Amino acid sequence: MKVGIILLFRYKVFNNYVYNIILLCFKLINMFEITVGVLLLTLIVWFVLKIQKNGKFMKNIPASNHYPILGIAVDFLGNTENILPVLQSYINTFGPMVKVYVRPATFGLLATDEKFLEHVLSSNKLIDKAKPYEYLNNWLGSGLLTSTGDKWKMHRRILTPSFHFAILENFIEIFENNGDILIQRLEAEIPKNSFNIYPPINLCALDIICESAMGISINAQKVETSDYVKSVKLMSKIAMERTILPLPNYIYPLTPNYYREKKLLKIIHSHANKVIDRKINELKLINNGNAGGRIGMEADKSKKKFAFLDMLLNTTLNGVPLSHREIREEVDTFMFAGHDTVSAALSFTIFEIAKNPDVQEKLIKEQKRIFGDLKSAMPKMAHLNDMKYLELVIFESLRLYPPVCFLGRQLKEDHEWNGHLFPKDLNLIFLTYDNMRNPKYFPEPLKFKPERFQNKANLNPYVYIPFSAGPRNCIGRKFAMLEMKSVISKIIRNYELHPANPVHNLKLVPDIVLMSKNGVCISIKNRKYFFVFFYMNNISATSSFVYSCIF
Numbered sequence: 001m002k003v004g005i006i007l008l009f010r011y012k013v014f015n016n017y018v019y020n021i022i023l024l025c026f027k028l029i030n031m032f033e034i035t036v037g038v039l040l041l042t043l044i045v046w047f048v049l050k051i052q053k054n055g056k057f058m059k060n061i062p063a064s065n066h067y068p069i070l071g072i073a074v075d076f077l078g079n080t081e082n083i084l085p086v087l088q089s090y091i092n093t094f095g096p097m098v099k100v101y102v103r104p105a106t107f108g109l110l111a112t113d114e115k116f117l118e119h120v121l122s123s124n125k126l127i128d129k130a131k132p133y134e135y136l137n138n139w140l141g142s143g144l145l146t147s148t149g150d151k152w153k154m155h156r157r158i159l160t161p162s163f164h165f166a167i168l169e170n171f172i173e174i175f176e177n178n179g180d181i182l183i184q185r186l187e188a189e190i191p192k193n194s195f196n197i198y199p200p201i202n203l204c205a206l207d208i209i210c211e212s213a214m215g216i217s218i219n220a221q222k223v224e225t226s227d228y229v230k231s232v233k234l235m236s237k238i239a240m241e242r243t244i245l246p247l248p249n250y251i252y253p254l255t256p257n258y259y260r261e262k263k264l265l266k267i268i269h270s271h272a273n274k275v276i277d278r279k280i281n282e283l284k285l286i287n288n289g290n291a292g293g294r295i296g297m298e299a300d301k302s303k304k305k306f307a308f309l310d311m312l313l314n315t316t317l318n319g320v321p322l323s324h325r326e327i328r329e330e331v332d333t334f335m336f337a338g339h340d341t342v343s344a345a346l347s348f349t350i351f352e353i354a355k356n357p358d359v360q361e362k363l364i365k366e367q368k369r370i371f372g373d374l375k376s377a378m379p380k381m382a383h384l385n386d387m388k389y390l391e392l393v394i395f396e397s398l399r400l401y402p403p404v405c406f407l408g409r410q411l412k413e414d415h416e417w418n419g420h421l422f423p424k425d426l427n428l429i430f431l432t433y434d435n436m437r438n439p440k441y442f443p444e445p446l447k448f449k450p451e452r453f454q455n456k457a458n459l460n461p462y463v464y465i466p467f468s469a470g471p472r473n474c475i476g477r478k479f480a481m482l483e484m485k486s487v488i489s490k491i492i493r494n495y496e497l498h499p500a501n502p503v504h505n506l507k508l509v510p511d512i513v514l515m516s517k518n519g520v521c522i523s524i525k526n527r528k529y530f531f532v533f534f535y536m537n538n539i540s541a542t543s544s545f546v547y548s549c550i551f
């Protein structure tokens, strides 16, 4: 072709100018070919070296089936509904530790081995979160859930006192008041044979986290502006979709999810900013002596027991207050972690109570023992602590439907354990959902049996870990337990819970937090009360043991 062009030039078909342009094009094409060649060669060398290096590690650990380039992503078929069954099938087929190929020449380790879980989760060194947590970065930044190293340590130390017993005790009134609004809203559902309990509970949990931890009432249950709630759901879904199809970050901006995420983040961040601004204004008023004390903040400043957002706004590190961005990242983190997990746990627990009349009957006897016939009693901390059977019911629900189904860590250096050598950068995925359904520890694992928690022999602290374990366990676990007890106690004192008609089967999807794709449907009737007192002393004693094991 080149010769043809030279001949055309000779016979004056082209002038000099055109000839130079054509030659330049050829040079560019040559350069492009060389560059592509070099890149391909580098890729092949990288691939071979990586495979050789990988060969050193995890030699005796079986690998799941995988496909070229896409790895195990093909098994998920792009649908988050397939995540749990697919991962469980790997564990069932290959055992409690499985190598899973996530990208060409890059594998992760899927594990349910409780000894390995204990080794990693109890470590003060292995605290870095796995790569997929990065997909939350645009949303949660480096808040407590996603951060690591010194920043995480510092923030965990600052925030731990805001979940102190004395602070939580003040929150009970908030749980109760918002529970009352929920009870009123549920009245409209009485005539229905089936309704989804998740949305009203979700709004109630959002009101509770905003009013307690943030100290700001947003009245989500009354005004029903659920843009924030909807955006959180979609953001979680997007992050999970990115996890099962891990495209390189530079390709992400070419996908529709990138643009969806941008819109959602605007809504979510502006919600967090509004909460912070309102709080700052309120603090200014208080400092000017124009407002009284608030729930969630101890009157005596010297005791330094502030609720969460007061704590963040009052904190200085080396004399410098936290930046607005740092505060917003923590507000986003706690708002999400504090309402979505609890909404899931509450809905699934209520679903199971509705399905199991014997469990409901025992719960009611316990409520009557504590409150007599008082539907509208306002529980105090002592009452909530006394709800031992309800505690067992919540434990059992968290076992079957753990709002957080897996935990992830990344190794920052090569690591040896039990004769296995694990490479630096390896992502570890712990499928705790499967641990808590393991028949070895929980016979008849799919049955809802709260009494199983009376038997302490069943409780390996690294098998039953709905709130994780070790230094990175859930900071809000006591808050969550109290909130759930308060809300469930109120619901069952006011309503009889029944299964939906037609029967509703959950479709579980781990969109970061476990959800049911088709809702959590039940039906309710007004509860008719009879004056009966009942004592359940034996249940009280054993469940105290379970409680002390977990907390």
Ligand code: HEM
Binding pocket: 144, 145, 146, 156, 213, 333, 334, 337, 338, 339, 341, 342, 345, 398, 402, 403, 404, 406, 407, 408, 465, 466, 467, 468, 471, 472, 473, 474, 475, 476, 477, 479, 480
């Ligand atoms: C039933 C309710 C809840 C469940 C099942 C739950 C579960 C968990 C789990 C499993 C983790 C570890 C996550 C990981 O390692 O990736 C975690 C961490 C966390 N949770 Fe919860 N949680 C609940 C409620 C709450 C509440 C109410 C709050 C706040 C008020 C909260 C705030 C957090 C935070 C900030 C972290 C990160 C802690 C750290 O890394 O230091 N959670 N939670």
